Amino acid sequence: MGTDTDTAKPATRIQREKQEAILEAALDVFSQYGFRGSTIDQIAEAAGMSKPNLLYYFKSKEDIHAPLLARILDTWLQPLRELDAHGDPLPEIQSYIRRKLEMSRDFPRESRLFANEMLRGAPGFHGVLHTDLKKLVDEKAEVIRSWMAQGKIVKCDPYHLIFSIWATTQHYADFDIQVRAVLGKERGGEGRFEDAARFLDQLFLHGLKPKN
Structure with a gap:
């Protein structure tokens, strides 16, 4: 099934x-309660199946x-992979x-699950984080450095630039309830993401644009 080492028979459509x-x-379940706070019983109930039925597909x-972690990390890194060294720096960063x-x-x-994993010491990501x-x-930091060397953006620490983009964008998922509470009914709807995008453009793009 989902985690069996015997791969002689591929999973059927129903099994998948x-x-x-x-x-x-x-x-x-994991995004609400974290790994430690979640149970197989909760997951089985959310999936609408019995615990023994769930354990037929996943043993633990x-x-x-x-x-789930593997999928999330791959999804989370894709936008950074797409940062094009041959593109125009400011539009690339804006994108x-x-x-x-x-x-x-x-x-x-997915964002909350990722954050929960980081907060518990990232045991599921530990090897991947260092590799x-x-x-x-490192690769994208070199791209940013090359843009700086060409005078296309102002000089700064490329790692902390990336960290800052992570922090400011993921805030809107991980602290969404706080964002909506502070913005209130008029500004806390779907438009809050476009408002955030405009502000972050101003914050990062104006800050990175060469002065001359």
């Missing part, structure tokens, strides 16, 4: 659908959590910010 239903339910909570905000709007559960993630950020 069941596995996806479990993962979808688990995303809801860890076996459900791991593929990156917009894609990150869109992810906060469209994938709030794949670091390699990608």
Whole structure:
């Protein structure tokens, strides 16, 4: 099934659908309660199936959590992968910010699950953080440095620029209830993401634009 080592028989369509239903339910549960606070019983209830039926597809909570984390990290890194070294720097950075905000709007559960994993010491990500993630950020930091060397953007620390974009965009997913409460009914609707995009354009693009 989902985590068996015996791969002689590929999963049937129904089995794949069941596995996806479990993962979808688990995303809801994990994003609300975190890994430690979640149980197999909660996930089974959210998936609309019995605990024994769920355990037929996934043998443990860890076996459900791991593929969710792998998917989320891949999704989360895609916008950074798309930062084009041959593009115009300011539009490239603007596009990156917009894609990150869109992810906060469209994938709030995934963002909260990612944040929860970081807060508990990232045991599910530990190896990847020091390998794949670091390699990608190092690569894009060099791209940003090259833009600085060409005088296309002002000089700054490229790593902290990336961290700042992560922090300001993911805030709108991880602290959404706070954002909506502070903005109130008139400004706390879907338009809050476009308002955020305009502000972040001003913050980052004006700050990075060469002065001469």
